[in-house]
Every structure is written in C-alpha cells, then in structure tokens.
Amino acid sequence: MSSIYLLIPLSVILVGVAVWAFFWAVDTGQFEDLDAQARSILEDEDSSRSGD
Amino acid sequence: MKTAASPKPDRTAVSLEGHWASESDGQGHVVFNAEGIRCANCARSIRNGLGALPGVTGTEVNVVNGRVSVSWNSHLTSLGAILAIVADLGFKPVPLVGAAAAAARREERRASLKRIGLAGLGSVQIMMYAAGLYTGAFHGIDPALAGFLKWTCLLIATPVLLYSGAPILRGGLHDIRRRTLGMDVTVSLALVLAFVASVFNTARGQGEVYFDSVTMFIFFLLVGRHVEMKGRHQAASVTDALARALPATATRLRAVTDDAERVPLEQLRPGDRLRVATGEIIPVDGTVLAGIALVDESLVTGESAARQRAPGEALLGGSINTGSAITLQVTSAPNASALHSLVRLLERAQGERPRIGLAAERMASWFVLRILVLTALVAIAWAFVDPSRAFPAVLAVLVATCPCALSLATPVAIAAATSRLARLGVLVTRSDAVEGLAQVDTVILDKTGTLTTGNPRVLETQTREGLSSGMALSIAAALEESSRHPVAQAFRAHGAREIRCGDAREFPGEGIEGHVDGRLWRLGKPAFALQDGRAHPFTEDAGILLADASGGAAAFVVSDELRPDASETVAGLRALGLELRLASGDREGPVAHVARRLGIARPAARLRPEDKLTLLRELQAGGHRVLMIGDGMNDGPVLAAAQVSMAMGHGSSIAHAAADLLLLRDSLASLPESVAVARRTLVIIRQNLRWSVAYNLAAVPLAALGFMPPWIAAIGMSLSSLLVVMNARRVLSADVLGRKPPQGPRRTPDPHHTLATEAPQ
Numbered sequence: 001m002s003s004i005y006l007l008i009p010l011s012v013i014l015v016g017v018a019v020w021a022f023f024w025a026v027d028t029g030q031f032e033d034l035d036a037q038a039r040s041i042l043e044d045e046d047s048s049r050s051g052d
Numbered sequence: 053m054k055t056a057a058s059p060k061p062d063r064t065a066v067s068l069e070g071h072w073a074s075e076s077d078g079q080g081h082v083v084f085n086a087e088g089i090r091c092a093n094c095a096r097s098i099r100n101g102l103g104a105l106p107g108v109t110g111t112e113v114n115v116v117n118g119r120v121s122v123s124w125n126s127h128l129t130s131l132g133a134i135l136a137i138v139a140d141l142g143f144k145p146v147p148l149v150g151a152a153a154a155a156a157r158r159e160e161r162r163a164s165l166k167r168i169g170l171a172g173l174g175s176v177q178i179m180m181y182a183a184g185l186y187t188g189a190f191h192g193i194d195p196a197l198a199g200f201l202k203w204t205c206l207l208i209a210t211p212v213l214l215y216s217g218a219p220i221l222r223g224g225l226h227d228i229r230r231r232t233l234g235m236d237v238t239v240s241l242a243l244v245l246a247f248v249a250s251v252f253n254t255a256r257g258q259g260e261v262y263f264d265s266v267t268m269f270i271f272f273l274l275v276g277r278h279v280e281m282k283g284r285h286q287a288a289s290v291t292d293a294l295a296r297a298l299p300a301t302a303t304r305l306r307a308v309t310d311d312a313e314r315v316p317l318e319q320l321r322p323g324d325r326l327r328v329a330t331g332e333i334i335p336v337d338g339t340v341l342a343g344i345a346l347v348d349e350s351l352v353t354g355e356s357a358a359r360q361r362a363p364g365e366a367l368l369g370g371s372i373n374t375g376s377a378i379t380l381q382v383t384s385a386p387n388a389s390a391l392h393s394l395v396r397l398l399e400r401a402q403g404e405r406p407r408i409g410l411a412a413e414r415m416a417s418w419f420v421l422r423i424l425v426l427t428a429l430v431a432i433a434w435a436f437v438d439p440s441r442a443f444p445a446v447l448a449v450l451v452a453t454c455p456c457a458l459s460l461a462t463p464v465a466i467a468a469a470t471s472r473l474a475r476l477g478v479l480v481t482r483s484d485a486v487e488g489l490a491q492v493d494t495v496i497l498d499k500t501g502t503l504t505t506g507n508p509r510v511l512e513t514q515t516r517e518g519l520s521s522g523m524a525l526s527i528a529a530a531l532e533e534s535s536r537h538p539v540a541q542a543f544r545a546h547g548a549r550e551i552r553c554g555d556a557r558e559f560p561g562e563g564i565e566g567h568v569d570g571r572l573w574r575l576g577k578p579a580f581a582l583q584d585g586r587a588h589p590f591t592e593d594a595g596i597l598l599a600d601a602s603g604g605a606a607a608f609v610v611s612d613e614l615r616p617d618a619s620e621t622v623a624g625l626r627a628l629g630l631e632l633r634l635a636s637g638d639r640e641g642p643v644a645h646v647a648r649r650l651g652i653a654r655p656a657a658r659l660r661p662e663d664k665l666t667l668l669r670e671l672q673a674g675g676h677r678v679l680m681i682g683d684g685m686n687d688g689p690v691l692a693a694a695q696v697s698m699a700m701g702h703g704s705s706i707a708h709a710a711a712d713l714l715l716l717r718d719s720l721a722s723l724p725e726s727v728a729v730a731r732r733t734l735v736i737i738r739q740n741l742r743w744s745v746a747y748n749l750a751a752v753p754l755a756a757l758g759f760m761p762p763w764i765a766a767i768g769m770s771l772s773s774l775l776v777v778m779n780a781r782r783v784l785s786a787d788v789l790g791r792k793p794p795q796g797p798r799r800t801p802d803p804h805h806t807l808a809t810e811a812p813q
Contacts, residue, residue, distance in 0.1 A: 004197065005200065008181070008200070008201070008204055009204075011177065011180075012177075012204060012207065012208065015173055015174070015177045015208065018173050019169065019170055019173055019174075022166070022169040022170075022173070023166050023169070026162050026165045026166050026169065027162065031162075031165055032158070032161075
C-alpha cells in the first residue's frame with residue numbers, strides 16, 4: 001500500500017516530463033503546418049520543406 | 053496579477069505609421085491587430101475606451117479577426133495616444149503588415165497550444181486521482197491517502213489555473229475593473245470560487261474538492277477559443293495575403309541624373325519615376341513611361357492571364373511585371389493605390405458587424421447580469437434547504453450559463469462565409485451582405501459589361517437577295533478599317549484582304565461613306581445610309597445598315613458578346629429558385645437577342661438609370677428581395693437601392709464602393725455558388741442561435757436544482773461552444789450546390805483577353 005506514495009509522485013514527474021516535451025514540440029514548430037507532411041509525398045520535386 | 057501589456061506605444065506607432073496609418077486633411081485612419089480580443093465585450097471596451105478620447109471620430113472592432121480600425125481628427129489627438137489607450141485596456145496593438153502580423157499570429161497560436169496542452173495533461177492526470185477519491189468515498193479510503201491525493205491534485209491544478217487559465221482570469225479582471233459584464237466574469241468567478249474552496253477543503257482535510265472541474269473547464273474553454281482563433285487567423289490571412297504583396301521599398305530614379313535609389317514606399321509621391329525589373333512587384337498605381345510591361349494582375353483583379361501594357365497605359369499596384377524592365381510614373385500615393393482601396397474595403401466589411409451579431413452582443417451583457425442575480429438567488433434558496441449543497445449548485449449555475457456559444461454564434465459563421473466567398477472570387481464589402489444575399493428572391497441583371505463582355509461583335513446579319521453575309525461583312529470591314537469608333541472593332545474581325553476601301557469618310561455620329569470595288573457604299577444609322585429616306589427590307593430594330601445607290605443591302609445587329617459562362621450562371625441561379633430580370637440601357641435588338649439566348653422573359657430595354665430604379669422599386673413594392681448585378685457605371689443608383697448589390701470588379705471599377713459585393717474575377721461563374729453559400733450560412737447562424745439559447749435554457753434549471761454537478765456543467769458548456777464553432781466551419785467546405793466543392797481558386801479564362809487578341813477568321 002505504501003508503494004502508492006512512491007508511484008503518485010512518480011506520475012506527477014511523468015506529467016511534468018510530458019508537459020515539457022509538448023512545450024518543446026510547440027516551440028520548435030511541430031504543430032505549425034499539419035498538412036505539409038501529408039502533401040509532401042504527392043509532390044514531385046524532392047525539395048523538403050523546412051520549418052520556420 | 054495583471055501583467056500590464058505596455059508594448060511601448062511609440063515604437064509601435066512608428067511601424068504602424070509607415071504602413072497602415074494614413075492622414076489627410078486633418079483626418080487620420082489606422083487599422084491594426086489588437087492581441088487579446090476574445091469576445092464581444094472586449095470589442096465594446098475598446099470602442100468605449102477610444103470613444104471617450106476627444107478627437108476620435110470612429111472606431112470599429114472586429115471580434116472575429118481581432119482587428120481595430122480607428123479614424124481620428126489629427127488636430128485633437130494622435131495615433132500614439134490611441135495606441136496607448138488600447139494598451140492600457142490590456143490589449144496589445146500589433147502592426148498589421150505582413151511578417152509582423154504573421155509572427156504575432158504564430159506566437160498567439162503557440163501560446164494557445166501550450167495552454168491547451170498543459171490543461172489537457174493536467175486534467176487527465178487529476179481525473180485519475182479524482183477517480184481514486186470517488187471510489188474511496190464509496191468503499192472507504194485511508195484519510196491520510198485521501199489527503200495525499202488531494203494535495204497532489206492541488207499541485208497539478210495550480211499551474212493549470214495560473215498558466216492555462218491566465219487569459220480567462222485576466223479578461224475577467226479587466227471586465228470587473230471597467231465595470232462591464234463579459235462572459236469572462238462569470239467564468240473567472242466560477243474558477244476562482246471552485247479553486248479557493250478546494251484549497252480550503254484540502255487544507256482542513258474535509259469537504260469536497262473541485263480540482264477536476266476547474267481543470268476540465270479550463271481545458272474545454274481553451275479548446276473552444278483555439279478553434280475560434282484559428283478561424284480568425286484564416287480570415288486575417290486572406291487580407292494579409294493582399295497586403296503582403298507590396299514590397300517595402302521601390303527603386304526611384306532621381307529627377308535629373310536618372311540615378312537609381314531605393315526608397316521606402318511611403319516616400320513615393322505622384323509624379324515620381326520608378327524602375328521595375330523583371331519579376332518585381334509594381335508597388336503603386338502608375339503609367340508606363342518606357343518599355344513594354346507584361347503584367348500579372350491576378351492579385352488585384354483575379355485575372356490570371358498576363359496582359360501587355362505599352363507606354364502611356366495604366367499599371368495597377370500589386371501586379372507583377374513578368375515582362376522586361378520598365379520605367380513607370382507614379383500616379384497615386386501609396387496609400388491610395390488600387391490594392392490598398394481593395395484591402396480597405398475588405399477591412400471595412402470584416403469590421404462592420406451584422407445586426408444579428410450586434411443583438412447577440414447586447415444579449416450577452418444582459419445575460420451575464422441575469423446570471424449573477426440568478427446565482428445569488430440559487431445560493432440563498434439552497435442556504436435554507438440544504439446549505440451543504442449550495443456551493444456545488446452555485447458553481448454549476450455559473451458554469452452552465454456561460455453565454456460563450458451565444459455570442460460566438462453569428463461572427464464565426466459570417467467569418468467563415470466571407471472567407472469562402474473570397475475563395476470564390478467574391479469580395480464581401482459589407483458584412484450584412486451575406487445575410488441579404490441569402491434572402492434574395494429576384495435578380496436584376498444588367499446587360500452590357502455584366503452578362504456580356506463589353507466588346508462589340510456582329511451578332512446577326514441580314515442581307516438582301518444576291519449578297520452573301522460574308523461579302524456584306526467584308527465590305528463593312530473595309531469601310532470601318534480606319535475608324536476609331538468602338539463599333540468598328542466588331543467589323544474588323546471580318547475583314548478580307550482583297551476587299552479594300554481607299555477613300556472612307558467618317559461622319560461622326562452618323563456613319564461612314566466610301567468606295568469599295570468602284571461602288572459607293574454607306575454604312576451607319578439607317579437614316580444616314582438610306583439618304584433619300586427609302587424604306588429598307590429589314591427588321592425595324594436593325595442597328596446598322598449597309599446601303600448602296602440601289603438601297604439597303606445588309607443590316608447588322610451589333611452588340612457585345614455574351615460571356616462564355618453567362619448561360620451556365622443563369623441556369624444555376626434559376627436552379628436556386630431565383631427570378632431573373634434583364635434591365636439594360638441598350639436598344640431592343642441586342643437586349644432581345646441576349647434575353648432569347650439566356651431564356652429570360654420580359655427583358656427591359658432602353659432604360660435610363662431612373663427607369664431601372666423604377667423597375668427595382670416596383671419589384672420591391674411587390675415584396676421581392678432584389679439582388680442587383682451591374683458594372684456600376686449607369687447602374688449606380690440601382691446598386692445603391694437594391695437590398696443587395698454586386699458589382700463587376702473589372703477595370704477601374706474597384707472603386708465601386710456602393711456595391712455590397714465585388715466580383716474580383718471577370719466572370720459570373722461563382723454567382724450561384726455564392727448565393728448558395730450565403731443561404732447555408734444563414735441556416736447555420738439560425739441553428740447556432742437556436743442551439744445556444746436552448747442549451748442555456750435547459751441547463752440552468754438542472755444546475756440550479758442541483759441535478760448537475762459542476763464538472764458535467766463544464767463539459768456541457770464547452771461542448772456547446774465547440775459545437776457552434778464547428779457548425780460554423782461547415783460553411784467553409786459545405787457542398788452547397790450538391791456537387792464537389794472546388795479545390796482552391798477556380799480560374800476562368802478572361803473573355804476580354806481572348807477577344808482582344810483573337811485573330812480575324
């Protein structure tokens with residue numbers, strides 16, 4: 001039963017890591033253009049779009 | 053807690069001044085983005101704040117795209133003072149021009165995503181601990197463990213409230229300070245009450261905690277606002293795409309030395325000479341001085357084919373020079389160029405709120421007051437019945453009654469419709485035009501320039517016995533060869549090399565006389581061609597007659613040609629159940645010809661502008677709602693008097709500010725779809741209003757009677773707003789005509805262009 005006192009703080013830390021990862025993803029522009037990647041396989045030219 | 057947004061108004065003013073502020077005759081005008089506009093009440097607080105400043109003559113705030121447009125008397129106040137007030141109200145003024153506006157939008161989008169991410173992760177996590185607490189409440193739980201779980205919830209809920217909930221709390225605080233009642237007030241009240249009560253109960257180790265409700269409410273509110281923000285950004289990108297088209301500098305040639313210098317656009321004055329290299333954008337309106345330009349005007353007029361412009365011809369600012377380098381002379385100030393008037397028109401349309409929207413805004417304020425009274429009553433009633441249930445009931449009422457959905461209902465739908473119509477090449481210049489367009493039942497069409505291309509052609513030829521119509525046309529073409537009369541162009545296409553006329557003499561306003569093959573011919577008005585007043589064997593309405601000494605030889609009906617998409621458009625409009633009328637100032641012959649080809653009954657010809665107006669008034673007196681479509685020259689009065697009017701945007705008619713809608717492409721093809729989009733939009737607005745009122749009416753009693761715990765109220769409210777926004781977005785992609793919507797802008801070949809360069813057969 002006392003293991004819960006270890007697991008719950010652990011879960012809080014995991015949430016913290018998840019939030020940090022999400023913030024990082026937003027800041028590096030991962031969510032800027034969700035269509036570009038899907039479209040890119042249809043384009044003939046081999047030019048990769050660079051995120052801004 | 054208020055983080056005073058003080059974006060150094062002075063610096064902003066400088067960057068704004070260059071691009072978007074214009075001052076003339078003591079009147080200033082500016083359009084800028086105000087970050088932080090979320091609701092109708094924010095808009096009102098800006099309007100009231102600026103209205104209180106002496107010298108401000110007009111303020112328009114667009115809730116949907118976050119734009120503020122202000123006019124002021126520059127003797128009494130300055131742009132700096134205006135921006136400072138907006139900043140003091142808690143909104144950050146951001147210049148509207150290209151990169152800066154886009155970067156501001158990106159920052160707003162990212163901040164919003166982060167808030168949603170934190171709120172989402174936090175609420176899921178808290179839900180997990182709350183599930184433990186709920187089961188514990190039924191099956192028994194170690195009080196120490198329950199306390200531990202509650203403290204953990206508190207630990208996670210605090211950053212969610214302070215970071216994710218910050219814009220909501222800030223909005224609520226501002227509303228209270230300014231003593232206005234916005235929906236942020238009730239929402240913030242609910243959040244703060246629930247959070248404080250939970251912290252208190254956690255600390256004393258007994259009583260309910262509402263951390264799950266708080267975080268979930270924040271999460272759903274933010275998702276709703278995020279969707280709304282994306283719609284707003286989409287609307288803004290349409291106008292920004294237009295504005296971004298202009299470069300920041302231009303290459304000016306010095307007066308005497310012809311040295312090139314790069315100067316900011318704002319410094320250009322009419323009369324300046326500019327050099328525009330191949331591939332460069334023509335920065336302002338002007339005329340060609342040297343070189344032959346090949347311009348792509350697609351951005352300004354929607355016209356896709358490149359056009360040639362020789363010295364002396366006009367150039368539109370915003371078009372791209374795809375030909376060789378040219379020198380041009382500036383004819384308008386940069387703020388007055390065609391592109392700028394176009395953008396201003398669009399801005400005006402987006403800023404003027406339709407009447408339904410205004411009503412909803414007034415309703416929202418009235419609503420919030422009632423809610424606060426109701427909440428107090430609920431609290432008092434429960435205090436007598438069962439004090440322990442008073443608090444959850446109060447929270448539930450506050451959450452369930454959030455009028456977000458109600459005040460979003462109209463603006464989001466109109467914004468979506470405006471954006472969709474822009475994609476169709478229809479510019480909405482007055483936003484209640486969408487509403488009007490939806491309710492139209494009769495369409496009056498002008499002929500020349502609207503149903504037809506405006507370029508004259510020979511439509512019908514009648515000849516006397518023994519003369520072929522080809523021969524008659526060739527003779528006419530020979531006579532007209534050197535004439536500059538517009539009608540001459542119609543005949544010239546039929547010229548034949550071996551038939552020539554060496555001595556054509558023009559009688560202005562009458563016709564042409566000359567020898568062809570040794571015989572004297574006359575071409576022109578029947579009275580001129582048949583000098584001795586003899587009768588001719590042709591129908592009465594024949595406009596132009598060809599005659600020789602022996603009498604009338606041929607009669608021509610010359611009029612401009614029908615647009616290639618005219619019959620398709622007419623059929624499409626008819627399929628929508630619209631009654632069509634043709635009203636033209638032209639003669640009976642060509643009007644009847646066009647009406648016959650399009651199957652329009654009772655065409656009216658030879659109408660003066662006041663006759664058109666009479667026709668319109670008659671229809672309106674009969675209870676009809678009329679859409680007038682014209683090219684704006686002699687149609688001015690009718691366009692202004694009709695319920696909704698649409699002007700063809702070709703040529704110089706961008707200035708047809710009288711019309712509610714402008715057709716940017718020189719084509720009618722998008723007309724039926726536009727009407728269908730407007731109708732769909734109105735249906736969706738009504739659905740939205742009905743839904744949001746019904747939801748609030750249903751939820752309030754449940755919440756007040758204690759049947760609805762705060763967390764269910766939170767989900768319900770947020771889903772209700774989300775539903776309204778999603779429903780409005782259906783306008784963007786709805787298959788309104790029962791076929792697949794076009795992907796991207798539809799390009800139609802320009803009839804003007806093809807006709808002008810057509811080789812003679």
